[in-house]
Amino acid sequence: MRGFRLLALVAGVLGGLTGVAYGLVSEQSRRARVVIGAPEAPPLRADGVYGDGAGTPVRFAVLGDSMAAGLGVDDPAELPGVVLATGLADEVGAPVRLETHAISGSTSRDLAAQVDRVVADPPDVALVIIGGNDVTTRLSIPGSAALLGAQVRRLRAAGVGVVVGTCPDLGTVRPIPEPARSVAREWSRRLARAQRVEVERAGGVAVALGDLLAAEFRARHADYFSRDRFHPSAAGYEAATSVLLAPLCGVLRHEWWPR
Numbered sequence: 001m002r003g004f005r006l007l008a009l010v011a012g013v014l015g016g017l018t019g020v021a022y023g024l025v026s027e028q029s030r031r032a033r034v035v036i037g038a039p040e041a042p043p044l045r046a047d048g049v050y051g052d053g054a055g056t057p058v059r060f061a062v063l064g065d066s067m068a069a070g071l072g073v074d075d076p077a078e079l080p081g082v083v084l085a086t087g088l089a090d091e092v093g094a095p096v097r098l099e100t101h102a103i104s105g106s107t108s109r110d111l112a113a114q115v116d117r118v119v120a121d122p123p124d125v126a127l128v129i130i131g132g133n134d135v136t137t138r139l140s141i142p143g144s145a146a147l148l149g150a151q152v153r154r155l156r157a158a159g160v161g162v163v164v165g166t167c168p169d170l171g172t173v174r175p176i177p178e179p180a181r182s183v184a185r186e187w188s189r190r191l192a193r194a195q196r197v198e199v200e201r202a203g204g205v206a207v208a209l210g211d212l213l214a215a216e217f218r219a220r221h222a223d224y225f226s227r228d229r230f231h232p233s234a235a236g237y238e239a240a241t242s243v244l245l246a247p248l249c250g251v252l253r254h255e256w257w258p259r
Contacts, residue, residue: 043069043104046076049097051089057097058252059123060085061160063114067168068102068129070237072226078234083241084127084248091249099123107133108147115151119158125252126160127244128152129209131167131195135187141194149198161255162204163247165240166192169210172217175229205247212243 043066049057062068062081070079077083085098101114108130118126128151134144148164155162169192170176171185188210196206216239217224217232224236232240 043071043102044073044076044079045100046079046082047098047100049095050082050085051095053089053092053094055094057095058088058092058125059097059099060088060248060252061099061118061123061126062102062129063111063118063126064102064129064165065106065131065133066102066104066231067132067165067240068127069100069104071104072228072231073234073237075234078237080237080241080244081127083238084245087241087245088125088248088252091245092252097123102129105133106130107137107139108144108151109139111147111151115154118160119154122155122158122160124161124255125163125248126155127163127165127248128204129165131188131191132170134191135167135170135184141187141191144191145194145198148195149202152199152202152204156203159255161251162199162202163244163251164195164199164204164206165209165244166195166199166206167210169214169217172214172221173225173230174221205251207244207247209240209243213239 051057060081062084066072068080070081073079081098081100081102085096089096099118101117103110103114106114111128111130128148130148131144152162152164167188169185170188171181173181173184176184192208192210196208199206217236220235224233224239225231226233226236
């Protein structure tokens with residue numbers, strides 16, 4: 001009966017939190033937030049030009065939430081934007097100017113304001129990472145994915161090449177207790193799949209961060225999470241950038257090389 005109730009609870013949450021199920025998962029989420037705590041400081045910033053190539057720098061914008069911003073690292077050189085800008089410069093043989101618009105705590109509802117700033121002076125290529133906060137704030141999956149798709153369309157209409165890192169697997173976050181962690185895992189996966197469909201329809205390139213990284217994050221949890229046990233560590237961000245660099249290079253070559 002206990003197993004049946006757990007399955008019923010998870011199924012109820014996935015179908016829409018109601019009654020006792022909503023109360024239990026909400027309480028577990030509250031306890032997890034207490035364990036994780038508030039960030040000690042905002043993410044580091046290290047916007048600037050990276051790489052030694054000659055000529056006009058390629059412009060690279062980063063949008064999204066705390067994972068895009070790099071919350072959890074202690075050295076600016078470890079920020080995902082910096083690691084990717086340096087890698088892009090090496091790959092394309094030109095300097096790369098990093099422009100960070102990502103804001104910690106953002107959901108897909110907040111993405112439009114970041115895109116407003118980007119399209120006012122469009123860069124060559126942009127990386128978007130969003131979705132984790134959509135799960136924790138229980139935004140609907142179709143609505144969340146549609147919001148992302150709309151902003152990818154705006155970026156593409158402005159001539160910006162777009163790569164999107166889809167929602168990471170929150171089931172790897174150990175401070176979230178069961179059954180809420182199983183719910184978070186399934187919700188994350190469903191959102192990531194919906195995001196991929198919308199991003200590709202809008203002309204962007206989607207990278208399934210959860211599918212590509214979840215097993216590694218679970219296996220190397222102590223190394224891949226920062227002190228708050230929620231955001232990635234420098235090693236975790238390095239794993240993420242390792243699967244994002246090639247798609248960014250491909251999009252940049254396609255969008256920028258003819259210039």
